[in-house]
Amino acid sequence: MNLRHIEIFHAVYVNGSVSAAARALNVSQPSVSKMLRHAESLLGFNLFQRTNGGLVPTEDAHVLFADVSEIQDRVYALREAGRNLKRGVGGVLRISALPSLSLGALPTAVARFMRNHQNVKFDLQTVHHDDLLRKLYERETDVAIAYQVPPATPIGNRWLGEGELVLLYREEDLPDAPPSVELDVLSGKPFISLAASGPIGALFSQELLRRELELNEVVSARTFYIACALVRQGVGMTVVDNFTAQASLVPGLSMRPLKPRLTFDIQAMFLTNRPPGALACEFLKTLAAVIDDL
DSSP states (O other), X not given: OOHHHHHHHHHHHHHSSHHHHHHHHTSOHHHHHHHHHHHHHHHTSOSEEEETTEEEEOHHHHHHHHHHHHHHHHHHHHHHHHHHHHHTTTOEEEEEEOXXXXXXXXXXXXXXXXXXOTTOXXXXXXXXXXXXXXXXXXXXOSEEEESOOXXXXXXXXXXXXXXXXXXXXXXXXXXXXXXXXXXXXXXTSEEEEOTTSHHHHHHHHHHHHHHTOOOEEEXXXXXXXXXXXXHHTTSOEEEEEHHHHHHHOOTTEEEEEBSSOOEEEEEEEEETTSOOOHHHHHHHHHHHHHHHHX
């Protein structure tokens, strides 16, 4: 007997008739009768005696029902566990993200997600590109949100959206800034460099080389937030991702996109042999919507 046979037998035994079993299972009476006859054929004996009053379980059916009932209970428990995972009941999402996404996009997505999944729990961490693989390999996180998928590695990815580089500056240093800024505007002005800061720094450096521009780099910062703090202190201007800039805005600071735009992809990354489950996939949809709104 397979699970479908067991389900049919259990329903007929508990409900006392084919018609009642069909209503309980939300299927047709002929399909219940057919499956019941097939089960009896496989077993080699009758499970029920057909009488004018309906179906009466045989002694063999009474013996079999004890084991079938236990199996059916476990099937019900498995289905409920699956529903709970989808709803987030008892689920734990272990998500890591770059610092630039961890102060704005990620918390916003978590808050939005938890409005409809109050029982889900989050384990949140920040991750730098150099540590991304280690975090995944050592099972410290299940999904890492970053910009660049490491090449030639067993890493799966899911595209979440797009970010862009922006100029962050004090309004008093660039009082008549246009809606978008060409890099030539930065020539001769104190500039805080992020050349050594992973893929974003590399993207900006490549654009400078392409344009054959040399900036007045007064400080080289290893993290975006140090660069933003230096801008607040009047040390100079900087170019960072729009998420970091948005999270760093205070009165007196402004941000402008570059002209032409310099964009980059945002990816959810995971081990190919441990893809995200239904709950994690649903959260990633929420995060993608937040990224699209920013």
